[in-house]
Amino acid sequence: MTAEHLDGNTLAGPLGELFAVDVTTATGRCANCGLTGPIGSLHVYGPDPGLVGRCPGCEEVVLRLVRGPGRAWLDMRGTVTLRVDLPD
Template sequence: MTDQYVDGNALAGPLQEVFAVDVTGATSRCAGCGRTGPVATLHVYTHAPGLVGRCPGCDGVVLRLVRGPGSAWLDLRGSVFLRVPL
């Protein structure tokens, strides 16, 4: 059985509601395996409540984004850092 996912570009619209810049071009480092790469390369699962971005190297959860009425929750605990180009 293969999980179905899309790439990290699926996060562009939802994250643009939270950040003033396009975060898919930002660089993150996976807290699990140390892989560094653009957010756009994450494997994004959309069939859960919210969006789940997983590392393409180790499949660890790098970020979670859940939207509710009037607010959004962004969990980045699976990322060592998020470097946003200005």
Template sequence: MDDSALTLDGNAIAGLLADVFNGAEVTAALRGCGSCGQLHAIGEHRLYRGPGFVLRCPGCDDVALTLIDADGHRSVRLTGTWSIRTPR
């Protein structure tokens, strides 16, 4: 089965990421991958959905973010180098 049938791009969780980052537009933020070194906007990353959400690098498939909502808590794990600019 083709992976594209199971995935969306990172733009699909723009609203959830804005909630996590206090209203900031995060899909245009850049992330440097710790594995392959490529720099991509979050919106370019592949989104896998299951019990939570996993964003993976479009260059090497390394995990960039995991997000789980469970038991009244939100758990977010970021990997690599993220550069997020927000208005004051």
């Protein structure tokens, strides 16, 4: 059976509308099971009605992104931290 979910890197474009950095390369920690890894490794469902990024370890929701006309809603309650590598 083929995977039902999309590749986590499909988040790059939609999240790129909101963030100045590429969040798919940032390291997230799952609020449910504590697994850490790049946001681009999430199991992504959607894109409609919204993008749902789930932890590849426990399948809990890590983030949700809904894009409506003229606005977007981002829910990151499933992420404890995001580590973003930046220049010194």
